[in-house]
Amino acid sequence: MAGTILENLSGKKLSILVGTLLVCQVICFLIGGLIAPVPASVQTILGTVCKDIPGSFNDTTKWVYSRGLGQCETIQQTDLERHDVRLANQIVFVFQMPLPREGKVLDYSRWQQNLIGILQTDIAYHENVMLEPQAIVTLDARLAYRNKGDADNDWKHYSSSLEQRELDCSGDELSDEYLYSCSTLPLFELGSLHHDFYLLNVRLPVDSERKMNLNIGNIRDLHLTVIYQNGGFTKVWLSLKTIFFPFIVAIMCWFWNRVHQLQRSPVLIEYMLLGLGAALTFLNLPLEYLTLFFDMPFMQLLADIRQGVFYAQLLSFWLIFAGEHMLIQDGASTLKTYWKHLSAVVIGCVSLFAFDVCERGAQLRNPFYSIWMTKIGANIAFTFILLAGISACVYFFFLCYMIWCVFCNISIKRTSLPSMSMARRLHYEGVIYRFNFLMLATLICAALTITGFIIGQMSESQYHLDDPVHLEFTSAFFTGVYGMWNIYIFALIILYAPSHKQWPSTGGNGTTSTNDSATENIVGEEIEFNSLPSDTNPSEISSLTSFARKAALD
Missing domain, CATH: 1.20.1070 (Rhopdopsin 7-helix transmembrane proteins)
Structure with missing residues (x-):
């Protein structure tokens, strides 16, 4: 043997x-x-509250962006608090990825492989705006991209969807300065990072007939946490x-x-x-x-x-x-x-x-x-x-x-x-x-x-x-x-x-x-x-x- x-x-x-x-x-x-x-690395982006472009609600060729030539018209928080219902369908939360660092424009690398986006909501207590337990928030989410050498407004449609997420919020001290503690909302996941820059437009459409986004509380801000694999x-x-x-x-x-x-x-x-x-x-x-x-x-x-x-x-x-x-x-x-x-x-x-x-x-x-x-x-x-x-x-x-x-x-x-x-x-x-x-x-x-x-x-x-x-x-x-x-x-x-x-x-x-x-x-x-x-x-x-x-x- x-x-x-x-x-x-x-x-x-x-x-x-x-x-x-x-x-x-x-x-x-x-x-x-x-x-x-x-x-993996993590980056948190505070959404810029912009005024929507008229006629762009169902148009995937018009994009609202916050940096570069032709950037959007921002809306102040005081205006939102005074006219929150009237402005509800005129608001776009804008996220441009990645964020600049030390005044330098950064771009994604194909070595980074993937991108995951997670939303965090800042919901403030308001006596006239009700937040129901286990409320359903409807998100009109649209994702676009552009590459190096493209114009600032040359955003191309990547994907869009009308999504629903369940808000899981809790709170004890109810006052005008109080923010509810809410769980994160998974938003998107890209299996590849083939482009240099990405743009996310998020709208919260209000529709009384379909009872859409009527009882989600006073949303002040949206934070987007993006997770990506390090190129190194x-x-x-x-x-x-x-x-x-x-x-x-x-x-x-x-x-x-x-x-x-x-x-x-x-x-x-x-x-x-x-x-x-x-x-x-x-x-x-x-x-x-x-x-x-x-x-x-x-x-x-x-x-x-x-x-x-x-x-x-x-x-x-x-x-x-x-x-x-x-x-x-x-x-x-x-x-x-x-x-x-x-x-x-x-x-x-x-x-x-x-x-x-x-x-x-x-x-x-x-x-x-x-x-x-x-x-x-x-x-x-x-x-x-x-x-x-x-x-x-x-x-x-x-x-x-x-x-x-x-x-x-x-x-x-x-x-x-x-x-x-x-x-x-x-x-x-x-x-x-x-x-x-x-x-x-x-x-x-x-x-x-x-x-x-x-x-x-x-x-x-x-x-x-x-x-x-x-x-x-x-x-x-x-x-x-x-x-x-x-x-x-x-x-x-x-x-x-x-x-x-x-x-x-x-x-x-x-x-x-x-x-x-x-x-x-x-x-x-x-x-x-x-x-x-x-x-x-x-x-x-x-x-x-x-x-x-x-x-x-x-």
Whole structure:
């Protein structure tokens, strides 16, 4: 039996390999901590209250803007308070993005990838203007864009929609100077930032016949919080993808070539390793470079799909990887053997995919759509995300249980090692030590992966909750975990590749091909150890797998 590289690689070479991979892992953390900026930035824009252009209510070619030549006529707060009803349908809240800084005009970069907009309302108490509990506010929202070199008034229509949001406000001290405490309102999400400047016009149309915006209180101001990915972080992220992508492709080709050199068909773990490498390659493929040249609003949805495929493959692999060293099999292992384990992973991933399509899929047609726009929808979305986090924790504890069973299985069989020859005992003790180290690395990788998944779900929910600005997750964690996936899978593919080293073979008369007595003892015990019943798999991936299976059978 040839075994795997994990079993047959010399201690010196294995130490060099592990040391090199650990150095690469540290570098990934340092890149995120020392080079990359924070993953996302937040900017809050106070809406400019402007007088509407006559005849522009249903005209998407006329835009109200607050900076540049031909800027709008602003309305003072005192005028609004005296004529709030008469001026209600003549008011436009204007937001130009991004804000200038230190007198310099800034523009968005395509490296920033996406843009999320969230509204915050300032509603003042007024004895003549009622704010009903759970009032519905109707927003006429219109989004436009222009690029560098365009005239100040050359705004082009991007999207528009008449949206309804539920106001969730509370207040105790009711006085003329009091502002209600209101929750944020998710407004829009752009899957790409292909243009340099964006303009948002928000109107609050009042219609007594349709009872539109009659009981929303005295809205003094609107604040728009915009969240976008930092361009510097995107550059670091894409650099890591560009570096890892060819390495994973090359090691997959090398691994599969070695497997096909064997005189047997590939086993389940080898198929799973190939699938895991393919899922990681799909994740590593730096498609984001295309967004620098083309407008690809579906890129955010595609990124979620790629991440989901990788999660599904990685979680499935861990279950099978632990199961192959723990369970008793009557013949070769197949995916059907683990259908109960894998069905839970598949159901969870499909559910998350359906949820994501309902949110980001609909935003491809209407960026103002949000499943969070009603209280019921927000509760359903938050519950879904909470269940995903709980499921991830349950999965981790179940994986820990399986790995513990593997350790118990191997520990039981270790009691038979003293009866073997010294060379044979040292061989298996070394193999078990290496395997235990690999399983501990698997646990660490699983723990960080689950933590990263939960943080990602928390980020998704915090974008739509009351405090969207507190997103201080460090870049070091994201780049470190991403590098860990690549390094861990790279190491697995190498260590579980078939080894070219062979045990000495026996001759036709039952003697070995070498005269060394120690080698004769090793070969004899190897033949006796692998004399499994005829209904078991005669060609395991490694001697350790046979070791674990025979322990289970005993």
